[in-house]
Amino acid sequence: MKTFMLASLIILAMSTAVLAETDLYTNAVYAYQRGNFGKAIQLFEQYVQQKPNANSYYFLGYAHYKTKNYPEAVKYFREAYMIDPKVSPVSASR
Numbered sequence: 001m002k003t004f005m006l007a008s009l010i011i012l013a014m015s016t017a018v019l020a021e022t023d024l025y026t027n028a029v030y031a032y033q034r035g036n037f038g039k040a041i042q043l044f045e046q047y048v049q050q051k052p053n054a055n056s057y058y059f060l061g062y063a064h065y066k067t068k069n070y071p072e073a074v075k076y077f078r079e080a081y082m083i084d085p086k087v088s089p090v091s092a093s094r
Contacts, residue, residue, distance in 0.1 A: 024050070029059065037063040054084035 028043035044060040061076035080087045 025056065028056075032059055032063055035066075037066045041067070052079075052083070054080045054087040057083065058087050 032040035040063040057080035064073035
């Protein structure tokens with residue numbers, strides 16, 4: 001019984017962490033779509049620290065581009081292309 005409860009707690013903790021990552025990404029995309037690029041940058045930077053991926057770096061690059069911070073935009077676009085050379089605005093929005 002103790003083993004079952006411990007296993008259940010571990011699974012619950014892991015699923016909570018996955019949901020938090022998903023919420024962070026969703027909130028970052030939402031902020032970007034609403035034009036709140038400062039908030040999007042903040043959230044995407046948090047997200048890529050936890051789970052770096054091409055789409056997040058691409059959005060981060062565009063958020064910096066929209067705020068006219070071109071050196072940072074280039075930096076994050078490069079990160080995106082290093083992970084996935086096929087990343088594009090269409091693939092990033094999925």
